[in-house]
Amino acid sequence: MKFAVIVFPGSNCDEDMYHAVSGVLGEEAEMVWFKEAELEAYDGVLLPGGFSYGDYLRSGAIASVSKVIDQVKTFIASGKPVLGVCNGFQVLLEMEELPGAMLRNRDLTFMCHEESLDIRNNRTMFTSQYGTGETISLPIAHGEGNYYCDKETLETLKANDQIVFTYRNNPNGSTADIAGITNEQGNVLGMMPHPERAVEELLGNEDGVRLFESIVKNWRETHAVGN
Amino acid sequence: MCKVNIYITLKEAVLDPQGKAISQSLKDLDYDGVNDVRVGKYMQVELENRENAEQKIEEMCRRLLANPVIEDYTYTIEEVV
Numbered sequence: 001m002k003f004a005v006i007v008f009p010g011s012n013c014d015e016d017m018y019h020a021v022s023g024v025l026g027e028e029a030e031m032v033w034f035k036e037a038e039l040e041a042y043d044g045v046l047l048p049g050g051f052s053y054g055d056y057l058r059s060g061a062i063a064s065v066s067k068v069i070d071q072v073k074t075f076i077a078s079g080k081p082v083l084g085v086c087n088g089f090q091v092l093l094e095m096e097e098l099p100g101a102m103l104r105n106r107d108l109t110f111m112c113h114e115e116s117l118d119i120r121n122n123r124t125m126f127t128s129q130y131g132t133g134e135t136i137s138l139p140i141a142h143g144e145g146n147y148y149c150d151k152e153t154l155e156t157l158k159a160n161d162q163i164v165f166t167y168r169n170n171p172n173g174s175t176a177d178i179a180g181i182t183n184e185q186g187n188v189l190g191m192m193p194h195p196e197r198a199v200e201e202l203l204g205n206e207d208g209v210r211l212f213e214s215i216v217k218n219w220r221e222t223h224a225v226g227n
Numbered sequence: 228m229c230k231v232n233i234y235i236t237l238k239e240a241v242l243d244p245q246g247k248a249i250s251q252s253l254k255d256l257d258y259d260g261v262n263d264v265r266v267g268k269y270m271q272v273e274l275e276n277r278e279n280a281e282q283k284i285e286e287m288c289r290r291l292l293a294n295p296v297i298e299d300y301t302y303t304i305e306e307v308v
Contacts, residue, residue: 062291
């Protein structure tokens with residue numbers, strides 16, 4: 001499987017994302033500068049964490065209208081998997097590929113620690129390797145991770161099973177403890193916690209590996225013809 | 228040329244933790260009767276000409292300057308000679 005990690009000015013988890021799929025899983029991956037991206041040849045797109053454009057205006061806002069975004073939209077429409085972590089999630093919200101918006105953390109502080117997460121939906125292409133109702137631990141690192149959506153949107157998210165991760169001990173004030181959601185089609189996942197920072201024993205936590213394994217396994221299964 | 232003043236505010240339904248902290252701080256300074264503080268953004272945009280300014284600004288606000296999920300915007304246009 002071939003991944004593109006899109007690098008924006010100010011991305012800082014791009015190397016980690018690359019390492020997760022390339023170094024740990026041994027899949028093909030490339031770091032792609034946002035201005036030079038040609039996404040057609042890739043099977044998966046990873047939008048990394050960081051502070052694209054210095055978080056100016058709103059987190060992810062300026063990246064969400066950059067030239068590469070039309071290609072990301074086409075990629076999403078084709079049904080291929082797109083994962084946005086942290087700033088990547090914020091970009092997907094600003095692109096309106098995922099519903100809702102991010103507000104500053106309830107306590108106004110930047111938070112950097114591990115959080116317990118409940119897997120609320122393990123029937124997605126991103127979470128199939130986790131157990132039903134399993135609790136995992138992943139690092140968070142954000143100042144604007146307070147997920148907001150109106151009641152109507154929340155009902156839709158629930159009805160469509162789009163809520164994938166929730167916080168056990170809501171650290172930032174997110175609506176309905178939401179830590180990660182998919183789009184309605186299920187091929188776009190946005191999440192604030194960092195699975196790419198929890199992919200090997202050396203990092204003290206391996207709970208994030210199965211997320212990347214899920215993507216690869218599901219891709220293999222749908223592309224198994226002739227194998 | 229014209230100058231556009233854009234005011235972006237959080238929607239009423241959206242909590243504003245920053246405004247809350249400021250409100251508390253004003254109370255600590257013994258300002259009684261401060262019911263609430265809401266923090267927003269103010270932007271000045273200079274346009275080359277007045278023609279279709281409303282339409283342009285509306286579009287800019289919707290596409291980039293404000294996030295309609297959480298924010299409202301208003302603006303005033305001043306013609307500069």
